[in-house]
Amino acid sequence: MRRELAAAALAVGIPAAAQQAHAQAFPSKPVRIIVPFAPGGSTDIVARLIARGLGEAWRQQVLVENRPGAGGTIGVDHVAKSPPDGHALIFGHVGTFGFGPSLYSKLPYDAVKDFAPIGLFTAVPNMLAVHPSLPARSVKELVALARARPGALNYASAGNGSASHLAVEYFKLLTATDIVAISYRGTGPMLVDMLAGHTVLTITGVPPLAPYVASGRLRAIAVGSTSRLPRYPGLPTVAESGYPEYEVTTWYGLLAPAKTPRETILQINSELSRMLARPDVRDALAQQAAEPMGSTPEAFGAHIQREIVRWARVIKAAGVPIE
DSSP states (O other): OHHHHGGGOSOOOOOHHHHHHHHTTSOSSOEEEEESSOTTSHHHHHHHHHHHHHHHHHTSOEEEEEOOOGGGHHHHHHHHTSOSSSSEEEEEEIIIIIIHHHHOTTOSSOTTTTEEEEEEEEEEEEEEEEOTTSOOOSHHHHHHHHHHSTTTOEEEESSTTSHHHHHHHHHHHHHTOOOEEEEOSSHHHHHHHHHTTSSOEEEEEHHHHHHHHHHTSSEEEEESSSSOBTTBTTSOBTGGGTOTTOOOEEEEEEEEETTOOHHHHHHHHHHHHHHHHOHHHHHHHHHTTOEEOOOOHHHHHHHHHHHHHHHHHHHHHHTOOOO
16 A cells, blocks of 8 residues: 555645635634544544644644444445535545445445545554464464364454454455454444453454553554564564465545535645644654555545455455445
């Protein structure tokens, strides 16, 4: 993904005069960033960072509103049907805008036509973590254990159609293993049961897992990115552990309802670009093992369409049920 977006890593600005003229019209009231998942997950953590930055820049309230349910489709649909004035935004990610269109046969919205991409913001590598009770300290050992006991191991996901669900299903496909899915309504509830040992493994974003890995309550054995993370230099990637095709990185970006004025889209994009240039924001992202990205609205839209095609192939090959 980094290679595809390298050429568009810096968001385009807008003419100063146009921006100044539109600044009086937007934002004219509090802006809501809808997170279509429960609090506590990577999406929620990064969205709140953006909300603080935008609120400071605009001197206007920017609120994060959690609307979980149906693999994120409830929150996404809410924004699709909101007035196209920029005051209701969706914090989209690989789950809702990458493989969601292939997971659900009757979505109440079109992930491409009903939204105006604003910009890619960051990408958070996924981490493969297990409960300490599981006698596996590497991908090789985990695969051997799962193959020796087909159907005996389980994994936790933040819900059917979530990023953590597809990340493990892709892993199962490549490793030819049978690991049973246990679904929860969000990353927070998922981690509660995993910490209690009711589930034994998961693959999800680094941010919610990091404190438990640091405390020893969970054991990290690999990351889903294409290269090792500076924060965890001793932790191998799944790709280098014998499965070179595996790459699952959770990307995040803002989108508005379709027909939102172009000047509003560019104004928000410009603020995102300024935020990504701030040392404090980059440090905050680094603390979450997140990589600053940035893009033009057009580059983000093209990226979404590529991801839809990519994950449609994975979903079909893995035999993931379509709802």
